[in-house]
Amino acid sequence: MKKLALLLLMLCSVQVFAQKRTPLPHGMVFGKMPKDIAPVPAAKIESLMGGKIRQTTAITGKITKVIKEQGGWFNIDAGNGRVIEAHFADYNVKLPKAITGRTVIIEGVAQRQLIADDAQHFAGDTVKGKKQHQVEVNPKDRITFEVQGLMVDK
Numbered sequence: 001m002k003k004l005a006l007l008l009l010m011l012c013s014v015q016v017f018a019q020k021r022t023p024l025p026h027g028m029v030f031g032k033m034p035k036d037i038a039p040v041p042a043a044k045i046e047s048l049m050g051g052k053i054r055q056t057t058a059i060t061g062k063i064t065k066v067i068k069e070q071g072g073w074f075n076i077d078a079g080n081g082r083v084i085e086a087h088f089a090d091y092n093v094k095l096p097k098a099i100t101g102r103t104v105i106i107e108g109v110a111q112r113q114l115i116a117d118d119a120q121h122f123a124g125d126t127v128k129g130k131k132q133h134q135v136e137v138n139p140k141d142r143i144t145f146e147v148q149g150l151m152v153d154k
Contacts, residue, residue, distance in 0.1 A: 043079030
C-alpha cells in the first residue's frame with residue numbers, strides 16, 4: 001500500500017512539473033501602454049540621440065536577459081555586441097523571465113551613462129585641447145533606458 005501511494009505521488013508530481021508554460025501573447029503590456037509613436041530599432045538609438053545625454057523615445061529590440069523580475073530589470077540587444085540596460089520606472093512591475101528572447105516595444109527615457117573622463121570634464125578638470133561643455137560620443141559609453149511601458153511585439 002505504501003509503495004502504491006508513493007508511486008501515485010511520484011506520477012502526480014511528474015505531471016505537475018511537465019506542464020508546458022503558456023507563451024506570452026503578442027500585445028501583452030507591462031507598465032503603461034506605449035503610445036502610438038514609431039519605435040526606433042535599438043541598434044539606432046545612439047545615432048538618434050546624437051550628442052544628447054537624455055532622449056524620450058520608443059525603441060524596439062530583442063530582450064537578451066531578464067536580470068531581476070521585480071522592478072523589471074533587463075537587457076536589450078543593441079547590435080554589434082552592445083547592450084542597452086533597461087529597467088521600469090515603476091518598481092511594482094514584475095517582468096517574467098519567459099520574455100527572454102522576445103522582441104518588444106518599450107517607451108521611456110534613454111540616457112547616456114557618462115564615463116569618468118566626462119565626469120572630470122564637467123567638473124572643470126579638462127584635458128588640454130578639449131572644449132568646455134562638449135559631450136563627446138565615446139564608444140565605451142553605456143545607454144540605459146528607464147521604461148514607462150513595454151509591449152510584447154514578436
